[in-house]
Amino acid sequence: MTMLLEPAEAAPAPETVIEVPRSIDPALPISDKVFFVVAKGIGISVLVIMGAIGVFLGLQSIPTFRRYGFSFFTESSWQPENDVLGIAAVLVGTFTVALVAMLIAFPLALSAALYISEYAAPKVKSFLISMVDLMAAIPSIVWGLWGFFLLQPKAIHVAHWLHTHLGWIPFFHVDTDPNAAPWAQSRYAASAFIAGIAVSMMVLPMAAAVMRQVFSQAPIGEREAALALGSTRWGMIRTVVLPFGRGGIIGGTMLSLGRALGETIAVVLIISPAFDIKFRPLEIGTSTVSALIAGRFGEATSAQLSALLTAGFVLFVITLIINTLAATIVARSRSGANAD
């Protein structure tokens, strides 16, 4: 070894040659070139469309921000006829509905994904996967109708029960007497809670699909290592599958949060609009940014339209931030690293 190395080390430094990396022509076949150009074009146009929406909304918002300034974010009422308007209440409403939706969707999606990827027998598995996909294909207006006609009559009983037993927690409080006789149909209907349940059904399939996909990518070698040590299936899931899928759990949840924040039609159908800032999801009345826009769009003057578009712009920015965060988390995690 040393014998071989020594002459090389002792040799005089060779005259300096300036090295230039040689060019390597990939010489793509025509079909590849066409595909490359088309794919690149489509990719760029997606970005351009996204950017254009953002720029359009941003430009439309300038007059509103000029006129109302920061009070656009702190004012809760929306009375363009009196020249006072702001999105404080609808932002709170938006997040309340989304929070309720995620509180319900997250545990359901996680357990559904775990069951499908880890416990279900192969036949049951493909059946369940297509059921969840089918659930994603149901139009949101149908979920809205479901929420209004089928869910609401049942959910007000749940809301009443929660108020009666957990009403001392502000989150479950409703501004009424739980023991009042004709309580039904009154203060518990048309609430953020009921809208949140409907929205949770809409976002659940996406969250479950993302989680299931990362769970099924957990390395077989590590799974077998855990089982061969004498682990139960649940022990294996806890030590291998869940740590591996953490990025997918967080990412899938945030992606569906992004969707829950923007959900419109189901919310419009269920809630009765109210513009006070409150954190009482069980109580009647709330509003969300998208429900506000949908509700006021038809009768808006051009100044009002600009205000509504500004509200839309704020929502756009919020969802963009959340989705970007989600994508970053998924990409940083072990499971997402080689998935793109």
Next chain:
Amino acid sequence: MTVIMDTSSGIGRPETGGGSLEARNISAWFGSNKVLERVSLDMPANTVTALIGPSGCGKSTFLRVLNRMHELVPSARLNGEVLLDGMDIYESGHRITETRKRIGMVFQKPNPFPAMSIADNVTAGLKLTGTRISRSDREDLIERSLTRASLWKEVKDRLKEPGAALSGGQQQRLCIARSLAVDPEVLLMDEPCSALDPTSTRRVEETIHEIRQQVTVVIVTHNMQQAARVSQQCAFFLAESGTPGGIVESGATKDIFGSPVDKRTEDYVNGRFG
């Protein structure tokens, strides 16, 4: 005779004496494809048994039948009995987790838990089987297991680093340490050195040599020298075209290599096959 821990946990078994393992008429299928036919093999306590044979003849399948890993493949089925110290591990009364704890396995590809520290990797088996252990016992166990896998010297100052930070050979020895930490009676090894360099291979072989006093070892290997070096008995598997695999010849390693009875065994061990 050193007792490690609380005997009631099942881990306090004296560190002397492995279990005896006996396979009786094992047949195995993947779907409708029969890959093993009526294979019987006696693996006495405290011997190293080497399984040799060409690729695809069912060695891994046989090994996985021995600690109930075979049934993890959805289409897999089997017939026959595997007796651990005289008791059939496929009997319905036996808990599968207990069986796998008593019959450990080291895989071809090193598979430490990458996010766990080296120390946590060693004790992962205890955690997974819900075995409690005091802090000082835990440190002892980590040192002893890593020493038995001849990895202690290399990692004793970096026990908190993640398992993925080790080289392939070190990872494989970490996996051996992890298996030894639950104090199995039998250790199954499926080509444990196929991804390792000669030095690491040597280390693993020394480890096998040392643990043989306490654990019964069954090892699959494609390396004839290795089989000759580490094992006391040897079984030659073969699946002739279109037929399920089976054992052509088994016996003391020196006989299989020195004076094989079957012509096919002689050809294989002398590298004159196919």
